[in-house]
Amino acid sequence: MVSAPFQVSTKQDRGVDIILFSGRMDANSSPEGENAIQSLIRSGRTKIVVNVSGLSYISSSGLRVLLAGLKQVRQAGGDLRLSCLQPQVRDVITMTGFNRIFTIFEKEDEAVGSFSS
């Protein structure tokens, strides 16, 4: 099994910030994901979509990063929405009940569009 390194990139669409996570988000790589989310929040950005289409693995350290980000943007009147969950990530999100607190979309486009509807 190939273990792709964790990678982060960001872009904007219709005033929404999109963060793309790919690879493996484990205890070592999660701080990198945290930096990406936190730097947006520090810049006052509160409409965030995290597209995890390329994320093959997440552990509780990655969940911690997502949860912290969600709490901060909700407090600021925004939201952090997830899109494109792959099987392992979907399973972990469900197992921990995070599917009840995050708004989750199949496609990035739907997640971005949901902020203007």
Added chain:
Amino acid sequence: MTGWSHLTIRADRRNLGEVFGFLRQVLGEAGIHERLLPDLELAVEEAVVNIMAHAYPGGEGDLVLGVLTGPDHVTIEIRDRGVPFNPLLVPEPDTSAPLWEREIGGLGVHLIRSLMDEVSYEFRDGENILTLRKRRD
């Protein structure tokens, strides 16, 4: 049935990659189906990261990862000589709590319990021994 394979490393998070590498190698050589790997990797990560973070406060120590692949089960044993800590006593998190009541604590242990078929803990001869079992079918 093959014997145990062991990895002894310093309980330092920088060694997490080595843990994954060892686990994949042993499970791959034993012909364990790839679909089981994510669950085993995640349970092991949660257990060893906990040891790396808390077992040796202010000091250093080792952890030993043992893997046994039997005909029906994969058994993983994780040992350390740090602070006695029974992860099975960590309260189950409320996975239906609203956002503001969510805490991240306990999620790792919850994942281990959810992903494995059996989890047991003992403290013996100065060692924390956490044993995880997963059916191969």
